[in-house]
Amino acid sequence: MGSGPTSPIREPLVHGHKTYHQITEDLCSPTERAPSKAWTLAFIVALSALTFGVICILITIWVGIGTWRLNRTIGWGWDITNFVWWIGIGHAGTLISAILLLFRQKWRTGVNRAAEAMTIFAVICAALFPMIHVGRIWVVFYFFPYPNTRGPLWPNFNSPLLWDLFAISTYFTVSLLFWYTGLVPDFATVRDRAKGFRKKLYTFLAFGWTGAAKHWQRHEALSLVLAGLATPLVLSVHTIVSFDFATSVIPGWHTTIFPPYFVAGAIFSGFAMVQTLMVITRKVLNLQDYITIGHIESMNKVILVTGTIVGVAYLTELFIAWYSGYIYEQFAFFNRALGPYWWSYFGMMTCNVLSPQLFWSKKIRRNVTMTFFMSIFVNIGMWFERFVIIATTLARDYLPSSWSFYVPSIVEVGIYIGTLGIFFTFYLIFVRVAPVVAIAEIKHILKNAGDQYAKPNAKTTFQQVESGNTELQVAGHDSHAAHDHH
Amino acid sequence: MKQSEKNIIFGLYDDEEDLKSAIIKANADHLQIMDVLTPFPVHGLDPLLGLAESRLHIGGFVYGMMGTLTAFLGMSWIFTRDWPQIYGGKPYWPILSFVPITFELTVLFASIGMVVTFYVINGQGPGIQNTIIHPSITDDKFCIAFETDGLDYNQVDKLRNFFTNTGASLVETKTI
Numbered sequence: 001m002g003s004g005p006t007s008p009i010r011e012p013l014v015h016g017h018k019t020y021h022q023i024t025e026d027l028c029s030p031t032e033r034a035p036s037k038a039w040t041l042a043f044i045v046a047l048s049a050l051t052f053g054v055i056c057i058l059i060t061i062w063v064g065i066g067t068w069r070l071n072r073t074i075g076w077g078w079d080i081t082n083f084v085w086w087i088g089i090g091h092a093g094t095l096i097s098a099i100l101l102l103f104r105q106k107w108r109t110g111v112n113r114a115a116e117a118m119t120i121f122a123v124i125c126a127a128l129f130p131m132i133h134v135g136r137i138w139v140v141f142y143f144f145p146y147p148n149t150r151g152p153l154w155p156n157f158n159s160p161l162l163w164d165l166f167a168i169s170t171y172f173t174v175s176l177l178f179w180y181t182g183l184v185p186d187f188a189t190v191r192d193r194a195k196g197f198r199k200k201l202y203t204f205l206a207f208g209w210t211g212a213a214k215h216w217q218r219h220e221a222l223s224l225v226l227a228g229l230a231t232p233l234v235l236s237v238h239t240i241v242s243f244d245f246a247t248s249v250i251p252g253w254h255t256t257i258f259p260p261y262f263v264a265g266a267i268f269s270g271f272a273m274v275q276t277l278m279v280i281t282r283k284v285l286n287l288q289d290y291i292t293i294g295h296i297e298s299m300n301k302v303i304l305v306t307g308t309i310v311g312v313a314y315l316t317e318l319f320i321a322w323y324s325g326y327i328y329e330q331f332a333f334f335n336r337a338l339g340p341y342w343w344s345y346f347g348m349m350t351c352n353v354l355s356p357q358l359f360w361s362k363k364i365r366r367n368v369t370m371t372f373f374m375s376i377f378v379n380i381g382m383w384f385e386r387f388v389i390i391a392t393t394l395a396r397d398y399l400p401s402s403w404s405f406y407v408p409s410i411v412e413v414g415i416y417i418g419t420l421g422i423f424f425t426f427y428l429i430f431v432r433v434a435p436v437v438a439i440a441e442i443k444h445i446l447k448n449a450g451d452q453y454a455k456p457n458a459k460t461t462f463q464q465v466e467s468g469n470t471e472l473q474v475a476g477h478d479s480h481a482a483h484d485h486h
Numbered sequence: 487m488k489q490s491e492k493n494i495i496f497g498l499y500d501d502e503e504d505l506k507s508a509i510i511k512a513n514a515d516h517l518q519i520m521d522v523l524t525p526f527p528v529h530g531l532d533p534l535l536g537l538a539e540s541r542l543h544i545g546g547f548v549y550g551m552m553g554t555l556t557a558f559l560g561m562s563w564i565f566t567r568d569w570p571q572i573y574g575g576k577p578y579w580p581i582l583s584f585v586p587i588t589f590e591l592t593v594l595f596a597s598i599g600m601v602v603t604f605y606v607i608n609g610q611g612p613g614i615q616n617t618i619i620h621p622s623i624t625d626d627k628f629c630i631a632f633e634t635d636g637l638d639y640n641q642v643d644k645l646r647n648f649f650t651n652t653g654a655s656l657v658e659t660k661t662i
Binding site for chain 2: 019020021024145151152153154156157158160162163166167169170173174177178181184185188189191192193203204207208209210211212213214215216217218219220221222224225226229230232233236240243440441443444
């Protein structure tokens with residue numbers, strides 16, 4: 001989506017007066033040099049967490065679900081909380097690459113590659129939970145409808161749990177295809193610089209990409225249609241996840257507000273995780289010229305909007321519970337806020353509703369340290385949200401005789417830590433193997449979003465349309481950009 | 487010489503604008519361009535090179551429809567013919583319940599079908615090695631290539647002059 005004049009109020013997306021060759025150098029070099037100490041240390045930590053998680057998963061499979069502290073009242077605990085949390089995190093990547101592509105938001109080019117990778121790893125972590133939660137993972141293929149010798153016996157197509165299976169496997173496949181298709185030209189760039197074993201590796205990964213004009217034309221056509229398909233897909237996935245709750249008969253779950261509220265929450269938490277990773281990645285890999293303060297601010301705006309939607313949804317839920325006059329619904333929300341798990345409700349409210357409101361301030365939106373801490377807060381808040389919806393609601397049943405309390409066992413905590421390990425191990429391997437920022441896409445936008453082009457371009461286009469005080473705006477905007485650079 | 491081998495002459499340009507003006511010049515001189523290779527998608531090349539719009543999206547539609555039909559007809563057959571069953575008092579043929587899976591399979595079939603088609607018609611895929619004319623093409627150079635088989639010395643010289651006149655930074659011949 002490169003050509004065409006850029007609005008002068010847009011700040012440059014690529015700093016440092018880059019040339020095409022310099023972009024190649026900057027973005028390929030992290031894959032070419034030996035891993036740094038920080039990377040190695042992070043990798044060891046992530047791998048240890050992964051190992052711990054694998055051990056806990058094996059204990060679960062070997063001994064059984066009894067190693068978890070779920071009980072007859074609270075049948076869903078950390079497992080489904082973590083499942084929904086990870087799926088939510090997996091929503092930012094496709095949103096950035098698909099919806100922002102359709103909306104022609106050029107700032108997506110700086111972060112789309114890493115966000116898409118994050119999506120794929122998060123979906124892997126998410127998919128793990130339902131698989132082990134069923135208890136007998138060796139017959140997990142019963143989920144799929146295939147002609148079988150058991151009747152044939154088919155799954156229930158009325159069930160949102162089955163819809164979820166289709167939604168998540170489709171989402172994973174489409175995200176993977178989208179991500180890899182974007183990576184192929186960049187792998188070719190790395191291939192043409194590599195020697196020895198790396199040459200062989202990247203020759204394999206680059207699929208024989210040459211850069212022919214016809215191939216680029218098809219590549220763009222493909223990306224556009226995949227974006228068009230992925231846009232309703234990303235909205236459908238969390239809608240269907242919310243159906244897992246909304247189609248039930250549990251007070252506090254069976255509400256029609258769930259689909260939009262879950263989708264907004266998913267984008268909210270996804271962007272928070274992208275921020276967490278991007279703030280570290282841009283620093284460690286020296287990518288400040290490509291992932292600029294402007295990018296961070298744009299993502300913070302998305303966090304502010306979606307966080308506010310989530311906040312409004314929480315308040316709407318409370319209002320409707322009161323307004324419905326339905327005592328079970330009223331009790332469910334009373335119990336969430338003031339019941340035995342009151343602390344998770346207040347954690348959720350503070351992290352998700354109050355803290356993102358700080359982003360109304362431009363200064364805070366453009367502050368990297370604040371952004372980092374806020375992103376962690378949002379991640380914690382969104383985890384609490386799922387815990388509140390799931391465990392808190394289940395803990396107080398219709399019958400007070402079956403009321404219960406739930407604390408996770410070490411195995412459950414271990415599996416959660418393990419998924420964090422899987423996620424970060426994959427991400428760390430990804431930053432070593434693939435260019436973290438999409439090389440070809442950055443080159444594509446360079447001539448209307450690079451800082452050396454954005455200025456004169458801005459002036460000419462503006463003079464054609466208006467005159468007079470516009471110069472002032474451009475100048476003011478430039479001094480701002482210069483200020484950020486320090 | 488093997489049948490598949492070709493002799494080519496190619497020139498590399500430093501900027502996409504130089505490339506575009508060179509293509510316009512080549513069209514004016516009635517030179518038969520074999521291929522144009524660029525490090526990123528340069529907009530405005532398709533009309534210059536006479537490339538028709540990609541029909542990949544038509545393929546996507548067809549694959550998507552296959553997904554729609556597979557899901558909808560499959561579920562309908564299972565629930566009404568193969569194993570009719572009442573779930574919670576719902577009808578045997580609960581069309582609304584079929585919407586999510588029908589949608590997901592439409593997207594799934596369209597995406598997989600289009601991506602596979604894309605690589606097959608491009609002649610690309612895991613492990614496939616196509617000839618790389620010059621390693622800088624995936625970095626910062628824009629390439630025009632002409633086939634020289636069947637051309638005499640003067641005609642090749644004319645191509646060489648074309649590259650020099652249009653500002654190519656490198657001109658080479660190669661057998662691919």
